Amino acid sequence: MNTLSNQRIIKISGRCIFFSPEESLPLDQTTLDPEKMRFRPGREFYWLTEIVSYNPSGAGLLLRVIDYVTDDITGFQQQKVRHPIRFVSFESLDWMQLEPQLAFYQYNQILNILEEAGTFQTEPDGKVRQQESEGFPAVGSVSVHEAYVPGEENLFPATDTRIIEEVFKYPFTDAVFDTGCVRVVKTFPWYAEPVTITLENSSILPEFDLIKSFFHKVFDGRRKFTITASIELSGNAISRISAASPEIARIDETLIEGVKRAQVLQYIRKQPAVTDKSLFTADEFMSHYADDEEAGNALKQSEMDILLAAMGRQELRNRRQIEYLAGKLHSPEQKIRFTLKPNFGFVFFYEGETMNHFCWELLNSHATYLWSFGRAGETAAQQYRKVETIITSIRETGREQYKSCYHSLPSDPNMHFSIVTHRNANSGLIDGFPEWKHRLLERLV
Numbered sequence: 001m002n003t004l005s006n007q008r009i010i011k012i013s014g015r016c017i018f019f020s021p022e023e024s025l026p027l028d029q030t031t032l033d034p035e036k037m038r039f040r041p042g043r044e045f046y047w048l049t050e051i052v053s054y055n056p057s058g059a060g061l062l063l064r065v066i067d068y069v070t071d072d073i074t075g076f077q078q079q080k081v082r083h084p085i086r087f088v089s090f091e092s093l094d095w096m097q098l099e100p101q102l103a104f105y106q107y108n109q110i111l112n113i114l115e116e117a118g119t120f121q122t123e124p125d126g127k128v129r130q131q132e133s134e135g136f137p138a139v140g141s142v143s144v145h146e147a148y149v150p151g152e153e154n155l156f157p158a159t160d161t162r163i164i165e166e167v168f169k170y171p172f173t174d175a176v177f178d179t180g181c182v183r184v185v186k187t188f189p190w191y192a193e194p195v196t197i198t199l200e201n202s203s204i205l206p207e208f209d210l211i212k213s214f215f216h217k218v219f220d221g222r223r224k225f226t227i228t229a230s231i232e233l234s235g236n237a238i239s240r241i242s243a244a245s246p247e248i249a250r251i252d253e254t255l256i257e258g259v260k261r262a263q264v265l266q267y268i269r270k271q272p273a274v275t276d277k278s279l280f281t282a283d284e285f286m287s288h289y290a291d292d293e294e295a296g297n298a299l300k301q302s303e304m305d306i307l308l309a310a311m312g313r314q315e316l317r318n319r320r321q322i323e324y325l326a327g328k329l330h331s332p333e334q335k336i337r338f339t340l341k342p343n344f345g346f347v348f349f350y351e352g353e354t355m356n357h358f359c360w361e362l363l364n365s366h367a368t369y370l371w372s373f374g375r376a377g378e379t380a381a382q383q384y385r386k387v388e389t390i391i392t393s394i395r396e397t398g399r400e401q402y403k404s405c406y407h408s409l410p411s412d413p414n415m416h417f418s419i420v421t422h423r424n425a426n427s428g429l430i431d432g433f434p435e436w437k438h439r440l441l442e443r444l445v
Contacts, residue, residue, distance in 0.1 A: 264309035
């Protein structure tokens with residue numbers, strides 16, 4: 001790469017875009033919105049780009065992608081960021097090149113970056129994004145603790161200076177997760193007072209303290225992590241502590257994604273508490289299961305996070321139906337709702353020409369339930385409440401009872417109910433998806 005030209009190599013990894021090994025920006029400060037599209041986890045993608053323009057007042061950068069799979073990345077190691085960058089926009093992206101790198105996407109929400117040149121908007125005061133990225137430095141695991149002065153009952157004389165090495169295991173649930181570090185309190189037989197040990201890791205956030213009970217699920221079931229500490233004693237005072245933990249050092253964006261998936265899967269398997277509610281947003285779903293009311297949706301899990309975790313847990317007979325409903329059909333103006341009983345599932349919303357449509361799809365179900373309402377005279381919120389009432393009735397009496405009652409005595413003249421079955425879903429010879437899609441679209445008027 002010619003460093004004197006406008007060409008630069010960028011790396012996309014985790015939820016960040018890297019301009020150099022040390023300088024990065026979260027993807028939510030680019031037009032590659034992680035709420036609408038996700039790159040494949042655990043992979044690094046290097047793009048050769050060309051700088052189209054730079055806006056100094058808003059620190060906005062506009063890039064054109066030249067090559068989506070560049071093999072020569074030596075130039076990336078020497079690149080330097082010479083000006084602040086708060087937001088990155090991309091000119092029109094090549095879908096055929098981009099799609100293989102994605103783990104999930106909502107196609108109807110990313111058309112604007114595929115069909116027309118990307119532009120960046122900056123306010124007069126430059127507040128495209130409030131905070132400037134400082135990059136993600138390599139995870140550190142060594143800290144220097146402040147001096148600690150205990151009582152006179154310590155076991156070593158004032159003139160003695162020595163270093164003591166300790167290796168021990170500590171429960172995840174007893175540690176305190178804070179900004180950039182984990183703190184543990186440990187007692188030792190050679191010291192009269194409890195000792196606080198700090199393990200540094202720039203990826204750690206205070207919110208992790210609310211979900212620390214799930215960490216063992218991404219560490220092969222181990223509920224304790226190992227700490228190696230070197231403690232220097234100068235007389236009756238601890239003058240220095242350096243400590244490291246291989247498990248704490250591994251905590252990064254990728255591992256937290258695993259924790260988030262484990263949390264969702266445990267909630268899906270868990271028996272839901274008794275409630276009159278039948279439809280849940282992402283925040284309501286997470287708060288419903290959280291043991292600590294304060295925890296709630298601590299990691300800000302989105303509808304897409306929950307959907308991806310649910311779909312990744314097993315072989316699903318209706319995987320293609322869910323992917324189509326979520327990625328191509330669901331109207332972005334509405335949130336995906338979740339149902340917990342009789343089974344975990346999703347309610348998708350589609351705004352047709354004359355009617356609003358609510359599609360209920362359960363995991364591993366055999367059919368799509370569709371309620372269609374005339375758009376005149378009612379808001380979508382009112383219709384959501386009607387659908388919730390119906391699903392509550394189904395939860396109590398069963399789907400067969402509801403189907404028989406509806407066909408014998410329709411309860412709402414403004415509503416139409418239909419079922420689109422998943423025929424040949426498990427057939428190795430016949431692809432039943434096109435037929436299901438055709439029959440569904442016929443009804444979405």
